[in-house]
Amino acid sequence: MSIPLQPEAITRANFHDRLIALIAIIIGRRMERQQIGEFCRRLETWSERYPPADTSMAERYRNAVCAVSRRCRSQQGCLLRSLSTAAACRISRRSVTWCTGFTEIQRKQ
Numbered sequence: 056m057s058i059p060l061q062p063e064a065i066t067r068a069n070f071h072d073r074l075i076a077l078i079a080i081i082i083g084r085r086m087e088r089q090q091i092g093e094f095c096r097r098l099e100t101w102s103e104r105y106p107p108a109d110t111s112m113a114e115r116y117r118n119a120v121c122a123v124s125r126r127c128r129s130q131q132g133c134l135l136r137s138l139s140t141a142a143a144c145r146i147s148r149r150s151v152t153w154c155t156g157f158t159e160i161q162r163k164q
Contacts, residue, residue: 065128068119075143076119080127083139094138101145108149116143 068076086094120139121128127136144151 065118065121068115068122072115072119072143073123075146076116076123076139079116079139079143079146080120080124080135082142083135086138086142087135098141101141102150102152105145105148105150108144108147108151112147112149113140113144113151116140116147119143 086097117136117140120136120143124132124135124139126132127139141151
């Protein structure tokens with residue numbers, strides 16, 4: 056069975072967001088090579104340290120990541136896209152969940 060991969064729909068991103076996305080993709084590629092437990096612990100410390108981002112910020116950085124990297128636009132690069140979105144929000148001192156690219160509704164107490 057073959058399932059066609061749908062490309063990510065992107066819109067224009069400004070220069071600042073694209074620059075942050077480029078740095079975040081470099082961080083995301085390094086995290087992608089690590090074991091799952093290692094980058095989950097790192098993302099967990101980011102979410103404990105920084106307040107959650109709003110949905111519009113997460114969508115803006117996700118859009119910028121897709122605009123910078125062609126690989127992140129397809130479903131094959133969804134892990135890199137999610138990690139890069141989380142890293143871009145971390146650069147802005149905010150946190151998001153890595154699996155969805157959106158904010159956590161409940162924070163750990």
